[in-house]
Amino acid sequence: MKLREIINKIFLIEIFKGLFLTLRMLFSKPVTIQYPLQRRKIYPGFRGRHALVRDPFTGNEKCIGCMRCTSVCPSRCIYIKREKTENKMIVTDYVIDASRCIFCAYCVEACPVCALVLTEDFEYSDYMRKNLIFNKEQLLKNWDEFASKWPYDVYFNKFWQPPGIDPSRWPKTKREQKPIPIKRFVEIKKEESDESSS
Numbered sequence: 001m002k003l004r005e006i007i008n009k010i011f012l013i014e015i016f017k018g019l020f021l022t023l024r025m026l027f028s029k030p031v032t033i034q035y036p037l038q039r040r041k042i043y044p045g046f047r048g049r050h051a052l053v054r055d056p057f058t059g060n061e062k063c064i065g066c067m068r069c070t071s072v073c074p075s076r077c078i079y080i081k082r083e084k085t086e087n088k089m090i091v092t093d094y095v096i097d098a099s100r101c102i103f104c105a106y107c108v109e110a111c112p113v114c115a116l117v118l119t120e121d122f123e124y125s126d127y128m129r130k131n132l133i134f135n136k137e138q139l140l141k142n143w144d145e146f147a148s149k150w151p152y153d154v155y156f157n158k159f160w161q162p163p164g165i166d167p168s169r170w171p172k173t174k175r176e177q178k179p180i181p182i183k184r185f186v187e188i189k190k191e192e193s194d195e196s197s198s
């Protein structure tokens with residue numbers, strides 16, 4: 001044992017250092033917040049509950065069933081069922097097992113049509129694991145819930161045009177992707193519910 005370590009042991013230096021740190025923190029500003037009364041600001045790039053983006057004008061999912069998200073997902077937690085019609089691929093189901101997801105956002109980055117998003121919604125914990133397996137309807141519902149709370153008219157996810165990749169290598173649809181008009185979709189839903197209630 002070195003002399004310095006022996007001195008530290010005899011004079012309980014480490015303990016006094018710890019006590020001094022505790023004492024210092026007693027008078028510093030607290031870093032904890034009173035959640036849920038107080039909420040932290042969510043920064044761009046936050047990765048919360050998964051959602052399938054609706055086309056703001058048709059109301060259908062934007063997903064074209066290209067399977068790129070399933071290929072890049074390191075957790076293998078995306079399952080897609082699709083059917084090929086004469087000239088179009090129809091996505092009949094799209095499932096994400098959020099309990100296995102590691103929130104890397106590779107799926108969001110890889111999607112050529114910006115059809116998938118990790119929303120800013122983080123309050124979706126559940127006691128039942130099966131409730132964290134989102135099917136297509138639930139993923140679209142997740143988007144509706146997210147969109148209804150979104151405070152702006154348009155939405156654009158940071159991972160739809162990932163930094164670090166030369167934009168010339170992105171698919172054309174990704175290069176030309178503009179922010180999605182949220183309010184237009186909300187208006188359509190409202191018009192539909194007004195029509196059905198009248």
Ligand code: SF4
Binds near residue numbers: 074076096102104106
């Ligand atoms: S965020 Fe990552 S782990 Fe989660 S579904 Fe997407 S690719 Fe898979």
Ligand code: SF4
Binds near residue numbers: 063110111112116
């Ligand atoms: S990458 Fe996008 S378009 Fe392709 S299957 Fe996944 S969500 Fe759908």
